Amino acid sequence: MLKSKTFVKKTRAGGVMKIVREHYLRDDIWCGSEACRECKQESTVLQAEACIESNLCPYPHYVVPDTNVVLHQIDVLEDPVIRNVIILQTVLQEVRHRSAPVYKRLKDMIQAKEKLVYTFTNEHHRYKDINWETYIEREQGESANDRNDRAIRVAVKWYSQHLKADGLKVVLLTDDQGNKEKAEESSLVVYKFDEYVKNLTANPELVDRLALSKDDKAEIISSKVLFPEHLPLSKIQSGIKSGTFLQGTFKASRDNYLEATVFVQGEGEESTEVLIQGLQNLNRAVHQDVVAVQLLPRNQWVLPSSVVLQDDGAAKDDDVDGDEEEKALRISAAEAAGKPTGKIVGIIKRNWRPFCGMLNVSQIKESTRHLFTPADRRIPRIRIETRQASTLVGQRIMVAIDGWPKNSRYPNGHFVRSLGSAGEKGTEEAVLLLEHDVPHQAFSQNVLSFLPKMPWGITPEDMIKRQDLRHLTVCSVDPPGCTDIDDALHCRELENGNLEVGVHIADVSHFIRPGNALDKEAANRGTTVYLCGKRIDMVPELLSSNLCSLRSNVESVIGLKASLTYAEAQMRIDDTNKKDDITESLRGLNKLAKILKRKRIENGALTLSSLEVRFHIDSETHDPIDLQTKELMETNSMVEEFMLLANISVAQKIYDEFPDCALLRKHPAPPPSNYDILLKAAKSKNVEIHTDSAKALADSLDVAKVDGFSYFNTLLRILATRCMMQAVYFCSGMDSDFHHYGLASPIYTHFTSPIRRYADIIVHRLLAVAIGADITYPDLMDKHKQSALCNNLNYRHKMSQYAQRASVAFHTQLFFKSRGILNEEGFVLFVRKNAIIVLIPKFGLEGTVFFDSKDKAGPSLVFDEEGPTLKVEQTTFHIFDKVKVTISLDDSNIQHQKIRMALTEPVIPGVSVAAPDVEPQAKKPKVDR
């Protein structure tokens, strides 16, 4: 039967359009219940014995949540206890419209077989009795929401009538009082969602996950208004149009909870940052929200403060508005001529996700309201309500924000789930993966279905298309324990005396065909993430360490003669007695690599430095037992040199072939202001650094030496590294600047690691098309799609680096936990207003030494921006100053374990601490967990 749906829409051009859609009703939509004898369905979802332990509904029943219940209480609905749920099409559509993340979770829930969730397409359901049709038309004077609520009630009514004879009831769950009353009028079984959940006798813990409903919120918060009202969206939009407001992404400061910047994307390349200071101006914005800012008058502009402020300690009363901290901030920032400063006037889009963190249990014993401290410092603390506080103490938990009323100091949220005990490796790993948005779930069946069938072998067709290189002496050189080997090399002398070098890369694109689930998953993951002792693969293991990985003595087109580690290769080269093919080949490679490197450096390639730490992991406990900074051997650089060469050659080839859609990698030259800190630091040691070009920088870094300070050059290179920009992937059709600053190459891409980077797979495909070995597909040639892909790859790459760093930091903590207090030598790397940041070369560890503390009067601090120097009492700290510090794990606050550094040398009375004189290892037994 045909009906039509009519609505009027405003077009983008400002016109008004009437849209009529055909709407068909059909009579083969079944109820999905096992108990039903009327519907002619083949399979059912809902059980006949749908029982749940409940005081409220002891009878068998199905539940029907309304849209708002799904939107706000999805955390509870997802619990395995809640089963036999009917999701109406009306609800599904509304959820889809209002929140994409919730919609995805709802879809996942529907797909999970054991959840027993049935979607009933009530909007298309036609029943033999016209009075029981579940499709309704909007009536005159009825709002769209009212119509949907009525549609839900009509569907529930149909269901209860339909299943009456089968002894089943249907319970409508809603949080809306009006809807509830209307449902009661038409004699439906209806409960408030919290009412229903609180009466589930077997599962009291579900109550904690309830999102606060509006009336609950009202009772917690004091009446005092702390924040200015947010403007409605329509006002914001007109304000943005007229230029009174700016739209941007809110980025909270990691170091100072009262400070944030709003990143405003301008026309084209232009973008500005607006500084926001103070609770009132921050106005409840949370990191990553899209907000509207209003600029303050120029005379109120300030500079970002260099104070490190953390919001910790007891929950602050809502009515303490003039925080002492805030005042301190204001005064320090009152120096004139600042950066553009503004205040948040409204939120355009919240970007809330569930946050990992820990609970601060309230001091009041009986209280069920507690503060939650997220692991990410940029997220404010969240107030949650839970009865299981005592069990949750010491656990890493996830909490979602429900809302932030204008009269509450903290946002309100609810408990989602527990990840495990804090400090345990598994838990912490889960936290850091979640916090860095690293997709780490096991590969789905759908993805795995696209893997080649085992046992896999080379087919005759493959042999025709490919060149057999198995007679060559190819070997791989990799770090020890590497299982995903994707590159290998060979070198041989030709008859004319020239040397032929081959760079062999695994052809992953042969196995991952464009557009399938495997490809999409890999494109989304973007990169393999390496944590300490753990690898999160981009492609399933079968590919990463089995099929694609080039292993010696395994049947493949490239026959590896040997898989060597860097050290093994180095030993072979150095051992003058060895004269076999592999060794000769390695020597040839090494010789060429040196020439290549020299040329590259002459061109101005930078050799920068950052300390990489490697942990020796105990084979049984998997705890780190020792750590050493990675040392580089000649062979490392040999392999690197050839990979660079391969990457550059491939970049040139694909760019020549596809000038519009080649995926390349660039490294922009940093703006001169980035070098300020480096120049200042060098100047303090009377060393001059030139930053006009990469070449000048490289040369001046090479000659920068200070007598009696051998580590100075490394420190300087570490600082220089911090000045650099991030290298990014981009699509050649969307950009004109291709230069790679760090490598001093006019063009560059990633080609050599297709197992662990998705960019390489795309480059492989482009190359395959360029040489006629494969066919192209539309997305590959679409520069906009490629550009979008690059954005994701850049994001994933950045997050994977952060995750890696976080993993190292965590392992460092584990390491120091077993070591007790150490006294080490270090260098001042940065000077801040109230702290110095110290680098310990031995551990590659950076830490902050604070000079002020909240509980007692701090020493006098004089900060000089120019140096920059910090004068503490009588002692002045400069960058590069050698200091001695004690390092210990501060686990007094289990919420945030951190490495604590305290000054032992130079001695400043009242500030520095005494050096521990005994070797602490002997004193403290090794903690074994």
Next chain:
Amino acid sequence: MATVKVSEAEKVYILHGIRDDLRVDGRSCEDYRHMEVETDVVSNTDGSARVSLGHTAVLVGVKAEIGKPRPLVPDEGYLEFFVDCSANATPEFEGRGGEELGIELSNTLYRVFNNKNSVDLKGLCISAGEHCWVLYVDVLLLQCDGNLYDAISVAIKAALFNTKIPRVHMSSDDEGGKEVELSDDPFDCVRLSVENVPCIVTLCKVGHRHVVDATLQEKACSVASLIIAVTHRGTVTCVKKVGGGSLDPESIFEMTEVRVDDLSTTLTFQNKVNGLLFVQAGKRVGKALHAPLMKLLQQEESLGKKREKVGFLG
């Protein structure tokens, strides 16, 4: 134009019949054939109507769109007409065959309906000089059996009666920029007043008499006809002569009844005089046409959703 061939004998028969006020199908000179009106027949228009008169069938759709007012009348909206002569109506319309007739019809319709005496054009204005509603009136000829003007005008009046324009208001921000805001209730609509919308009466001169609602045969016997647009009060808003023949200079004394300024300027003085008798008849017929039409439309409207739709197949 669709024509039929009529033999001399037939002509004489028709002429003589009309002289005695008796037409071939039994009607008297001022009788219409059976007429059917149905509104709201095309769901994706803002108003629509279908009219059949004898075997003549027309469909009219009204689409309201936001446009810019004409510079000379910044506070008024306007109507646009388009007549599509489909080859369904007659094979002569195939290809571009119907174009000329279509243009002629739409020009006449524009003249008849697009003035503030017929339609409340000021009511179509949203904000003076910037936004107004433009009503696109699309006429589709489905079958031609004579008397197109009358059928089309009735269909237009019915379609305008049926037209529901979404209610909009202007929102303005501090900067003075204005934007059209739409009400989100699809039932929140504005109706047009069709009280003054005229109907067209075509009078065909056959011999010395005139007939309304001529069939194709009668038309073939006529040398000239006069179309007169009449409102429900009997006000003539437009008079136009079509056809090659001349009209008799009869009954000059009746001229006083019609004010000269009611007449369209397209008419030469000579023709004005000639047409007076016709005008009198047209006024009479037109006035008689309005009352039952309005009654019918209101009756249909009051049925609401219970109304059974007939469409073209019914």
